[in-house]
Amino acid sequence: MENIKEVSISVRALIEFILRSGDIDIGRIGTNKTLEGIKGHKKVQKMRKEKATPLLMTEYESEVTLKHKEEYKEFIFRIEGRVDGIIKEKGKNIVIEEIKTTSRDLNLIKENKLHLAQAKCYAYIYSIQNKLNEIDIKITYFNLDTEKMKFIDKSFFIDELEIFFKDLIKRYYVWVHNGEKLRKERNESIKKTNFPFENYRDGQRKLAVCVYNTIAHNKNIFIQAPTGIGKTISTIFPSVKAMGEEKASKLFYLTAKTVTREFVMEAFNNMIKDGLKFKVVSITAKDKICFKEETNCNGKDCEYAKGHFDRVNEAIFNIINNEYLITEDVIKKYALKYKVCPFELVLDLSLWCDCVVCDYNYVFDPKVYLRRYFGENNKENFIFLVDEAHNLVHRSRNMYSSSINKKSFLQAKKKISDKKVKKALNKINSYFIGIRKLCSVGNYYIQKEAPKDLYIYINKLILELEIFLNKNQSKVVEEIVELYFDCLHFVRIYELYNSEYITYAKKNNDEVVLTLYSVDTSQLLKDTIKKSVSTIFFSATLSPVKYFRKILGGSEEDYILKLPSPFPKDNKCVLISNNISTKYKDREKSYERICDYIKTVCKNKKGNYMVFFPSYKYMNDVYSIYKDRYNDKIMIQSSSMSEESRRGFLDEFIPHTKETNIGFCVLGGVFSEGIDLKNDRMIGTIIVGVGLPKICLENDIVREYFEEKYNKGFEYAYMYPGMTKVLQAAGRVIRSEKDRGVIVLIDERFDNYFYKGLIPEEWKPISRVRNIEDINSKLNEFWNKFNR
Structure with a gap:
């Protein structure tokens, strides 16, 4: 036995x-x-x-x-x-x-x-x-x-x-026996797997050991580790070792951005090349991996959906016995061979893999989370590696919130003749008319209680729509199906509603949008974290770390680790211009001086620079003035860049360039985190403003909630999220031991006691500059010491 x-x-x-x-x-x-x-x-x-x-x-x-x-x-x-x-x-x-x-x-x-x-x-x-x-x-x-x-x-x-x-x-x-054979091969290979680099960076070994011990003791940990320390491999490697000792059954590497998933797959690929037998699958969003121009998942409209379940198990068995690193290209190759849906294939395949690399949504979002793993009765020993964990604060509020609007119900009413559906729609429309009247002051309305009457009306509509849609499948328009699923999501979120939620409505002319807003998602995140044997939260900007531990569902029992930068302090020059205000009311007066500061920094040494602004408008306004005054080569971020455009933007940042290239970007955008421009591909960043989120109803609701709960409303709603974006953007400069660069912070608030307390210790000493002469002097001193 x-x-x-x-x-x-x-x-x-x-x-x-x-x-x-x-x-x-x-x-x-x-x-x-x-x-x-x-x-x-x-x-x-x-x-x-x-x-x-x-x-x-x-x-x-x-x-x-x-x-x-x-x-x-x-x-x-x-x-x-x-x-x-x-x-x-x-x-x-x-x-x-x-x-x-x-x-x-x-x-x-x-x-x-x-x-x-x-x-x-x-x-x-x-x-x-x-x-x-x-x-x-x-x-x-x-x-x-x-x-x-x-x-x-x-x-x-x-x-x-x-x-x-x-x-x-x-x-x-047959499947279990095959899986057991692969598991034994995996564990034998893990025993022989060494750290994939010749040496650990300073602090990197400590990070890996702490992750391993956290998993071994079934705990959670919040790690603030500086940019460039090698967090990806330092969390993956000990997790793999723990799985080889049967301390967990599956690893989920969770990310916020596609580019991060590429780094993760590369890290696994390096270990697999060295002999690790570990099945890793990356989940790509349905609309991206689908072969068809329009995503219609049924046998009538899609040849890959037709007969999919007759062939998919054979495809899975073939993949798990012939592949280790299962990328989007690998999935598409097998999906074409077996004529199956690539998205459904990758979801099923993930059951037989050792690691699933995916977006946060697939674990935390009640709308799309992987029910095959995280259903009520599922009991498995999972490890969650939550990369760039600071992103989960805002993302989780979106995941656990739901909005519906009056207009969508009115449009549905015009397209449906069914009397029972119309009656249900009329009830909801009448409810919205009542809400619209409540929005007379300030065009919004807020209440702490859940909208129970609306919940009842929507449930009735869902039932009537199910009957209608099943009777009229060939005649149904997309908007009706979309409304049906929006209503289902609303019901799901309503059933999560508790004292950490606020209901608010916004009015714009006749349109009314009602939102069940999850202000504090900590308990909801905690409920998901409990489904893991261990959750590892890590980021370069998990500061203040106790704030993140609290707001991301942690507890006092969870570990905290803060690591210093492994790179020489002399390789970095940090300057604060504390005599320019970038507050909204002062922005127009700041444009010309900011242009002069950018020019001064970038002409001091030729190379690649990024300038980060708090908004697209601010960026575009400064850009208009700058291009009229100077002839520098400038790339500018747009609000709707394709993945190809983003790659093209970054390709301009070539190492050891003989000219000056400047990228104008937005704080918190795609270029402010998750990109790795080593080897002189970026030698400086200029950050305009303290990154505060825009003042809006949602952020003010967050402020009031946490002011009442912790007496830290402004910090939770504005200061901490803003400075997180600043620290992330600054982290693009020093990525390796050989990198050297400057960070210039432009805003008088950077000299404020509370903001200074959020600046990392490794940035010190910091110099204050008040004019062009100061900047020139400090930068000459910094760059000259490398020319001696």
Whole structure:
């Protein structure tokens, strides 16, 4: 028994993986399981219990958990599931009931292979546990609109159920056996894997050791590690080592930007080239990886969706036995070969990989998170590596919030003639008219309570839309389907609503937008973090670190690590111009002096520079003046740059250039973090302003909330997010031991006590400059020492 290994899987997951077939049909509208579907189940169960009286000698049990152990070869399979109902009537066979709620016409519903297979598994487990030779199955379809039911009844002997069940296990064994073989190969290779660089940078070994110990002790950690220390490999390497010792089952490397995922895949590739046998998959967004111009996920409109489930398992098996680094190109190659949907392929494939590299959304966002991993009953030992964790503050507020607008309901009303749908739409429209009246002062309205009436109206609309859409699939317009899913998301977010939420509405003429706004996401993030064995938050700008620990769902028990820069202080020159105000009211007066400062810095030594501004308008205004006064080569960031344009922008920053190139960029934008311009590809950055987010309703709501909670409203809403952007932008300059560069901070507030407290220790000493002569003097002194 020593070599026996246990494998756990739910009945539903087993059935859906082994027996799935046919087309992808994401366009088919299902049931709102969060509310109406649950109500439908309960109605059927209530009816059964009411009929199950002692007088009729009938008993009914609902939501019965069944567990079964099945030994096959070197594995014990633990199978678990929950039966909707068990009907016991004297003199008759026990009945296993599987309830399915639907909004479709019951006459169109035929026997469903997966529904029946699920019930057969429950029937088998129940039969062997209760020594039954024969058992019945009832698949009950409950129409949510009419409350009518359709039944599909079957009877089975234990022998035929046993054949069916053991065949499932036999087929699943092939996958588990293969996975176990790959796991053993992986662990043997991990033992032989060394740190992929000859030497550790200062602080890098400490970082790696702390990450390993955090995982080993099932803890979380918040790490502030300076730019250039090598955070990516220093978190990946110890995580891989911990997995090789079975301290975790899967690694999720979570990022905010595509370019970061490329660095991560490169780090893994280097270790794989050195012999590491580790399956790594990168998840690419659906609209980017899709082969079709329009993403219509159904067999009618897409040849890759048609028959997808007939071929996808073969594709997965081939990939996991032939590839280690599974990039977008690899996925597309196999998707074309097997003619399957590349996005659905990569999601399924991730189940069999050791590491999933993906956006934060796939773990934290309730709209798109990977339910195959993070559902309520999932229990796995995951490691979460949260890169550039400072981004998760703002991103999580978006993830856990939901907005709906009056206009979309009015447009739907014009396109739908169905009376019941229109009635539901009218209720919502009337609600919005009432909200619009409340927005008379300042064009907005705020309340702490959740909008309960609207929630009820929207749930009713969802139910009516499901019926309408399923009846009229060939005639449905995209806007109606989009409204349906927006309503579903609103309901999901409403069900998360607590004291950390605010409801607000904004009015613009006749239009009204209502938002369920998640001001403090810390508890929601904490709930997800609990699904990991260990979560590692890291960033160069996790400062103040206790603020980030608090707001990102950490606790006092979580570790904190702050590391100094490994690079010589003499390689950096930091200047503060503290006699220019970049406050909104003073901006126009600052343009010409800022142009002079930029010119002075950039003419002192030829090379590549970036200038960061707090907004596109500020940047464009300064750019207009600068190009009229000087002939320097300037690239300017636009608000809608394609990935190709971004690469072209960065390609201009060539090393050891003999001319001066200046990039005008926006703080917090794509060029202010996540880019690695080493080897003189950037020798200086000029940062205009302290990066404060714009004053708006949302940020003021955050300010008021945290002022009341911690007496730090301005810091949480404006100061900390602003300085995070400043520190990130400044971090583009020194990326390696050989890099040398200047950082110029332009704003009188940088000399303020509170802002100075957020400036890293390794930036010191900092020089203050008040005019062109000061800047020239300091820069000459700095650059000349490298020419001696």
